Amino acid sequence: MDYETPLFFHVMEYADAADRDVIDMVSGNPDWEPPEALREGLREYADLEPDRFQYAPSAGLRELRVEIAARRGVDAEQVVVTNGAGEANYLAMARALERDQGDEILLTDPVYPYYPGKTTMLGGTQRFVATDDEGQLDPAAVRAAASDETAAIVVNTPNNPTGAVYRAETMRELVAVAEEYDAILISDEVYDHYDLSGTFASALETDSAHRIVTNAFSKSMAITGVRVGYAIFPPELVADARSRHMLVNVATTRPGQYAVLQALRETGPDYYERNRERLRERVATFTDALEAAGAEYTTPSGSFYVMARFEGYPGTLANVERLIDEAGVAGMPGEAFGDSRSEWLRFALVTPRVEEAAERLAAYFD
């Protein structure tokens, strides 16, 4: 096998093992509270009858699929509840490749490293389309890269790692490119609740048999460990995706589905707004400190991440480990996200200590 494993867990373990205090900004693990109804849902589940501890329907608890479908404006039959966005993206990419309409997957550069890993694992080939300096993707560049070999175009908005939020017109055009080349646009929208710009547009807004939308409650409810996500397929593509889901995982964890359903029903918009506000404050604090330190940095329109660049300190794994040991700040190497950001480091704003982290960085690079 030659597919690469994303480095997140490696860097987290390195930071954990460090012999000093380290501010963890490696992975997109929220440090804020899950909704109270999520906790309450788990407590309630623990007291249910034994039959509720048995397999949920393979595609997901009916009520949860109905709830998701109503919120997303699709039919419940189009929804498959998955083991997080990770499985949702795996199912979507497998589905696109199984259509035998090409084996190339168009990815962006920079890219969330699970996408190339999944591509290679599934026997597809990769082709990268560069985004601009702000992380925006030009549909014309995607069209220029597309061909009869294109099976899928995989995008992520709001974006990890750039923080870009793609414009509505971009999303429409990406669906159009997928249609033109008989390919599938796969839009991973797991950060949709962390759009800080108010400009987020889902691929679902453009009706098409050529787009699959993936998502999860991992980020929106601060429960990356619970593993409940979903994919929304066009009616033409859902049956085979359900088969693969059944053959790989049988079904998604039921206590998690039960608790997420409770939380969906009982959590008001204030919960999500509070988390966005916290993130806005952290972005301001962290980037102000980077500015004061004279570093280059990105200001995210959405998602959890700020990328920073320090003169003469490229974004390699070795440098990330050195930063953990010598500065006590753990980020991710930019090179893990593709060649275009190899001079950069990515920091996840999932700690209350963002100001301290920026001060440590400023002192270290002074």
Next chain:
Amino acid sequence: MDYETPLFFHVMEYADAADRDVIDMVSGNPDWEPPEALREGLREYADLEPDRFQYAPSAGLRELRVEIAARRGVDAEQVVVTNGAGEANYLAMARALERDQGDEILLTDPVYPYYPGKTTMLGGTQRFVATDDEGQLDPAAVRAAASDETAAIVVNTPNNPTGAVYRAETMRELVAVAEEYDAILISDEVYDHYDLSGTFASALETDSAHRIVTNAFSKSMAITGVRVGYAIFPPELVADARSRHMLVNVATTRPGQYAVLQALRETGPDYYERNRERLRERVATFTDALEAAGAEYTTPSGSFYVMARFEGYPGTLANVERLIDEAGVAGMPGEAFGDSRSEWLRFALVTPRVEEAAERLAAYFD
């Protein structure tokens, strides 16, 4: 795509939708209590700090892997905690095929239908080795079917659907055949706690770089819906299996892992023995009634299932649906498990109403 989806969920849905009282004996969903410590583990989890709601290590919670490893006599590094035995078998079969030492998977006839489904999905080819009338597998027949094309031999002991428990010598010989042909024996031992014969032998008893053992807490703790299982790989094979697990699912659900760990630590042997005793009683009750009705049937040495054969009533899906509608008993069609049992029906003894079910069957076929 041309891989078949196992019929379990279809039959369960048909039975649920029936316009009459139906005794559900379709799927291996225990109707007994999970361990109290499992429920308590979920309750405790619900009150943990937010960081405990985030990703577990991809291969599983360290303490859970250590606990499993200690019980199975392996190194914790060999253990990958999975989304049930379903994912464990998927990872094991994928790992065997990725060695590029053949693309044929040897399966038994009768077979648990997820195995051929996974084989086709993974691009492998199937070859079936018939078991004897008692469901025992002759290693010489496996050796005769093996070749340079053999990537894996997949067995299930205690067996679904036959109830056979393979002898220790069989397991040793199956490992030997895998070694001779540079293949992998995959031993799915998910019913190990339901060995009613005292003769169960794990493939782990034979040390080898050519065997993978899969298991789950789904049956032993009566929690098929929670989705926590594991695979034990030889040290040489574990790294790539961990990569695939990460790329497909990222990690296994954490509340489930936490609760299973509590239950493993705090549940005594009496819990498991009580469940075996209940099963023994149900086997006796059900087979006595079948005997009185003049039906042919199997008497399981392990697992949850009795197969029965009624003159002139082959084990087709149509006949299973007719039995639901006309007799109020839901089983599985024998043909779903392979040609050799196409005259049979499979009944899961996971209802307190086994006597009533047998009486309904006797009356219907009278």
